[in-house]
Amino acid sequence: MHNSDEFRIPIGPQHPALKEPESFSVALKGEKIMGVDIRLGYNHRGIEKAAEERTYVQDIYLIERVCGICSHAHSTCFIQAVEEIAKLAVPKRAQYIRTLIAELERIHSHLLWLGVAGHEIGFDTLLMYSWRDREVVMDILAILTGNRVNYGMNTIGGVRRDISPDQVQQILKAVDTLEERTKYYIEVATEETTIIKRLSGVGVVSYDDALRLDAVGPTARASGVRRDVRADDPYAAYGELDFNVITDDHCDVYGRTVVRVKELMESYKIIRQVLKKLPDGPISVRMPRIIPAGEALSRYEAPRGEDVHYVQANGTDKPARVKIRAPTLANVQVVKHMLKDRYLADMPIVIAAIDPCFSCTDRLIAIKEPDSESANIFTWPALHKYSIDWYKNKGIDFTQLNKKLEERLKP
Amino acid sequence: MLEFLFKVIVFPGIFFLSAFGLFVEYFDRKLYARLQNRIGPPWFQPVADLIKLLAKEDVIPREANRNMFMMAPVFALTSVITAFLYIPLWKQNSLFSFNGDILVVLYLLTIPTLAFFIGGWYSTSLYARIGSVRSLTQLFAYEVPLFMGILSSALLADSWSLKDITIFYAKHNWLWLVNLLGFAIALVSFLGKLEKAPFDIPEAETEVVAGCFTEYSGRLFALLRLTLDIEMVVGSALLAAVFFPFGLSLPPLLGFLLFIAKVLFIISLISLLRTILARLRIDQMISFCWKYMVPLALLQILVNLFLKGVIL
Numbered sequence: 014m015h016n017s018d019e020f021r022i023p024i025g026p027q028h029p030a031l032k033e034p035e036s037f038s039v040a041l042k043g044e045k046i047m048g049v050d051i052r053l054g055y056n057h058r059g060i061e062k063a064a065e066e067r068t069y070v071q072d073i074y075l076i077e078r079v080c081g082i083c084s085h086a087h088s089t090c091f092i093q094a095v096e097e098i099a100k101l102a103v104p105k106r107a108q109y110i111r112t113l114i115a116e117l118e119r120i121h122s123h124l125l126w127l128g129v130a131g132h133e134i135g136f137d138t139l140l141m142y143s144w145r146d147r148e149v150v151m152d153i154l155a156i157l158t159g160n161r162v163n164y165g166m167n168t169i170g171g172v173r174r175d176i177s178p179d180q181v182q183q184i185l186k187a188v189d190t191l192e193e194r195t196k197y198y199i200e201v202a203t204e205e206t207t208i209i210k211r212l213s214g215v216g217v218v219s220y221d222d223a224l225r226l227d228a229v230g231p232t233a234r235a236s237g238v239r240r241d242v243r244a245d246d247p248y249a250a251y252g253e254l255d256f257n258v259i260t261d262d263h264c265d266v267y268g269r270t271v272v273r274v275k276e277l278m279e280s281y282k283i284i285r286q287v288l289k290k291l292p293d294g295p296i297s298v299r300m301p302r303i304i305p306a307g308e309a310l311s312r313y314e315a316p317r318g319e320d321v322h323y324v325q326a327n328g329t330d331k332p333a334r335v336k337i338r339a340p341t342l343a344n345v346q347v348v349k350h351m352l353k354d355r356y357l358a359d360m361p362i363v364i365a366a367i368d369p370c371f372s373c374t375d376r377l378i379a380i381k382e383p384d385s386e387s388a389n390i391f392t393w394p395a396l397h398k399y400s401i402d403w404y405k406n407k408g409i410d411f412t413q414l415n416k417k418l419e420e421r422l423k424p
Numbered sequence: 425m426l427e428f429l430f431k432v433i434v435f436p437g438i439f440f441l442s443a444f445g446l447f448v449e450y451f452d453r454k455l456y457a458r459l460q461n462r463i464g465p466p467w468f469q470p471v472a473d474l475i476k477l478l479a480k481e482d483v484i485p486r487e488a489n490r491n492m493f494m495m496a497p498v499f500a501l502t503s504v505i506t507a508f509l510y511i512p513l514w515k516q517n518s519l520f521s522f523n524g525d526i527l528v529v530l531y532l533l534t535i536p537t538l539a540f541f542i543g544g545w546y547s548t549s550l551y552a553r554i555g556s557v558r559s560l561t562q563l564f565a566y567e568v569p570l571f572m573g574i575l576s577s578a579l580l581a582d583s584w585s586l587k588d589i590t591i592f593y594a595k596h597n598w599l600w601l602v603n604l605l606g607f608a609i610a611l612v613s614f615l616g617k618l619e620k621a622p623f624d625i626p627e628a629e630t631e632v633v634a635g636c637f638t639e640y641s642g643r644l645f646a647l648l649r650l651t652l653d654i655e656m657v658v659g660s661a662l663l664a665a666v667f668f669p670f671g672l673s674l675p676p677l678l679g680f681l682l683f684i685a686k687v688l689f690i691i692s693l694i695s696l697l698r699t700i701l702a703r704l705r706i707d708q709m710i711s712f713c714w715k716y717m718v719p720l721a722l723l724q725i726l727v728n729l730f731l732k733g734v735i736l
Contacts (some may be wrong), residue, residue: 022550030630041554044706133630135621135703141460207622207702358705361630419508 018042024172026055030133030361031369037364039121044356051347055373057156064335069169069304072332076322076375077163079337080373082125085111085118085336086315087322087373088167093248094311095169095332095387098099104248107171113287114158114166116280117188120191122316123273124366125238127198130270133361134211139201146194156180156420171297181288188281190386195277202270212213212267216351216363219264226350227341230318231276232367235268243313254286258321266366273368315340317368339373432509441508444687446470451688452656452695459699470653473499477626477646485639489546496543497640497647503535504654509659512590514679515672520586529586530571530664536615536651537563540626543648544636555635557624558706559619565713566616566623572721573610577603577666580728586665593669600669602623602731606724607667611693614659616709618652620694622701623709645684660690 020044026034040047060079063073072312077088079169087113096103124147124320131139152163157180166172202208223236233240235295239259243251261268306328313320318340327333344367351363372376391399443535449470466681484493510525518525537559544556546700567687581592593600616623619635627635634640640648662734664686671682704712 022548022554029633042557044554103443131702135624135628135630136701137621138460138699139702141462145461205702207704210704210708211702356707358625358628358631 019047019111024311024360030389033068033369035369035371037360039352039357039360040331046352046355046357046360047354051349052397052404053345054377054395055369055377057377058372061335061337061376065221066333068302068330069300069332072335073167073169074165076335076337077165077167079375082370082372083118083315083317083320083373084163085114085134085166085253086313086320087339089115089249090311090313090320090322091271091324091337092167092169092310092333094322095304095326096310096367097308097309098303098324098326099169101170101300103171104298105294106175106294107290107296108250109287110172110174110296111167111174111178112254114154114172115163115249115286116283116287117150117157117184118156119316120280121147121154122209122368123277124150125203126273126316126365127270129368130266130362134208137210141210145197146191149187149190153184156183168297171295173297175296176291179297181291184284184288188284192278192281193337195274195281198276200275202274203241205408208265209250211362212270213263213265215266216269216356216358217265218347218351222350223264223347226347227343228318228347228367229317229340230346230368231269232318232344235263235272237262240319242312244320248311248313250287251283251289252285253290256283256286266362269366301303304327304332315349317341317370318344337360337373337376339370341367341369341371341374342376345369428666430459436513436519437509438505438575440723441505441654444652445650446474447658447680448657448660448687448691449653449720452691455692455695456535456698459695468653468676476648477641477678478640478643482642482644483639485547485549487548489548492542493639494644496539497651498540500536500651501647501654503532503539504658507532508654508661510586512586512665512671512672513656514674514683517587521566522584523588524584526574526586526589526666527723530574531660532533533617533655533659534563534567534657539679540636540648542636547636549639551633552638555632557636558632559636561706562616562619562623562626562709565649565710566613566717569609569713569721570613570617570715572718572725573606573613574662574666576606576721576724576728579725580732582732590665590669590672594672597670600667601722602727603667605720605727607663609721610663611673611690611723612697613713613717615694615697616713617659618656618694620700622704624703624708625706628703634692642711656691656694657687660694663690666677 021038023221024037024039024170025031027038035054036055038050038052040049048349060075068076073088073092075089077084079087086304124143124283128140128147130141131137131143133274145195153160156165157176158166158174217238218226218232218236223233223238225298229234229240237260239258239260242248243256256279259272259279261272263271290326306326308323308325311322311324313322320340321338323336324332348364348367351366352360355363401411434441447470450467451464451536453469454464484490507529510529515696541556543562544552544559577600578589580599581589583589583592600617615621626632637645637648661683664683668686671679674682678716713722
């Protein structure tokens with residue numbers, strides 16, 4: 014720490030408040046936040062590139078692993094784009110099952126978020142309770158799909174598993190339990206004094222700012238922006254279902270909590286309708302192995318906000334380009350705005366309030382030159398040279414070996 | 425002389441205190457877990473943790489002030505153990521007693537916080553420094569209501585000696601009931617001293633990792649953990665002596681069990697508060713202490729002055 018009264022502390026890449034590695038460098042004056050620098054890229058896995066190397070069917074399972082929590086969101090979003098290019102008519106029953114899994118996923122994601130939010134404000138009891146109840150929906154997902162996460166339910170042209178009447182009863186029973194518990198959480202979150210003290214007035218984003226900074230999902234809806242892909246541009250079975258888009262005008266973390274717990278209630282409503290209306294018929298159509306050339310953009314309301322996938326096909330069995338815009342990328346810009354003039358103690362909950370999923374977000378990795386504060390980014394030859402020098406300093410020299418290799422490779 | 429040494433070192437001194445402290449940690453953790461619908465740790469978990477930490481290497485940051493860093497936990501531990509010697513446990517007299525010992529106990533209980541501050545500050549880690557500044561800031565908020573709450577009871581007894589206070593309340597059977605408001609204030613302030621939720625601001629892990637303790641490891645961290653456990657016992661024993669001064673002339677075994685019950689009752693209140701409340705922000709904590717706790721403590725003092733002047 015130097016002597017001026019402003020100093021920087023690193024929150025991340027490794028920090029107890031963050032569930033994934035991401036770097037927030039916070040300039041502090043006492044407890045007050047003067048500025049935040051956000052660096053993404055610690056979780057870059059090259060999924061978009063890898064998707065180009067695999068066939069469409071393999072890509073379903075790859076893209077499902079973009080995110081551990083909204084896995085169904087990503088795979089559905091991708092598949093919708095491919096189905097649009099291939100002009101496949103997905104059977105009604107498959108649409109409904111996709112919707113069902115999507116809403117169950119939203120429930121599990123929102124309950125998980127509620128627990129994380131509780132932990133960030135030092136209220137571990139909420140974490141333990143909501144994660145205990147989350148097990149109910151996880152069990153249902155495991156019964157329906159065989160997996161707790163990364164369900165593997167989707168396939169191009171439909172879904173892979175059907176739902177039996179027996180399972181319908183199980184889901185209805187679970188939804189009843191969850192609804193009762195959620196009512197209790199709504200009560201806790203909206204009436205407990207210490208929770209309200211920690212949440213209200215924190216991380217404020219006005220309606221105009223939410224539009225200007227392009228917030229999505231519950232973050233935007235908590236600022237009064239009525240934006241929900243399920244209602245604006247219905248996909249799967251949402252067009253035939255009746256539900257409300259929850260908005261709130263608190264514009265702060267408290268509002269985001271309210272939006273999420275109320276969305277849980279909407280999800281139960283949707284699930285009941287889906288199970289009631291579930292049409293008979295096949296659950297998938299046969300997909301062609303080769304997808305005709307074309308391109309499509311697909312939107313999907315993931316638990317965290319609008320997920321966008323762009324797929325370009327070139328008439329082979331592999332996509333030419335897959336572009337994923339995860340909701341966190343849209344929301345992470347807002348975090349900087351939210352933290353302005355707040356206290357350090359608000360930092361974890363403000364970050365958590367957008368329900369960040371950084372591994373979905375990371376699309377590139379930027380390697381900076383060491384020991385430099387500037388944003389100098391390595392060029393590829395410079396990085397190559399740097400690695401050779403680094404090993405030379407350690408006493409490992411590959412130059413001789415490289416020469417030998419080159420000689421041997423000579424024709 | 426031998427008997428005296430036994431009393432200080434074995435029972436009810438250091439050994440008993442450490443064992444009871446570890447048991448209280450278990451009790452607190454288990455209750456906290458059960459209230460949260462978890463199973464919780466087995467009974468030997470605190471002991472196992474302590475042994476594990478004692479067996480581990482001490483890592484001292486290169487930048488840290490070595491002496492200060494190593495001495496802080498020792499200071500903290502010795503001061504809480506010393507404080508215990510002046511508290512009447514299951515008899516009307518304590519091991520040592522003189523007029524004014526209640527103040528000495530209160531100040532001895534302040535030393536750990538200062539030691540944590542020094543240890544955290546000299547470890548030079550940024551998180552530890554923020555944590556130590558926070559724990560010192562917090563000290564200024566909870567110390568006043570804590571002193572006022574505890575001393576209001578002494579005021580009624582008209583003595584600064586813990587021994588005389590217990591004798592006074594033994595004489596006036598149900599008079600301790602008027603101090604219940606003072607007890608509530610002292611208990612809540614005591615949460616700040618123990619750095620437990622909702623006042624665990626200095627070691628809020630999602631903000632400043634482990635606060636003052638961030639850089640501590642191995643034996644030194646074991647000492648700090650033990651200090652916190654013992655502080656919990658000593659604080660609860662002090663609250664029990666001042667606010668629940670009944671049943672002190674029971675036969676030894678019964679009296680001992682009653683003492684344990686009193687301490688565990690106070691610990692369960694602490695666990696309960698920890699379960700149902702979220703962590704406050706430091707500014708909210710300070711305004712809460714000065715806006716609500718201090719006026720309430722003043723009210724308790726007024727009531728006690730009135731009682732003393734008019735009725736007794």
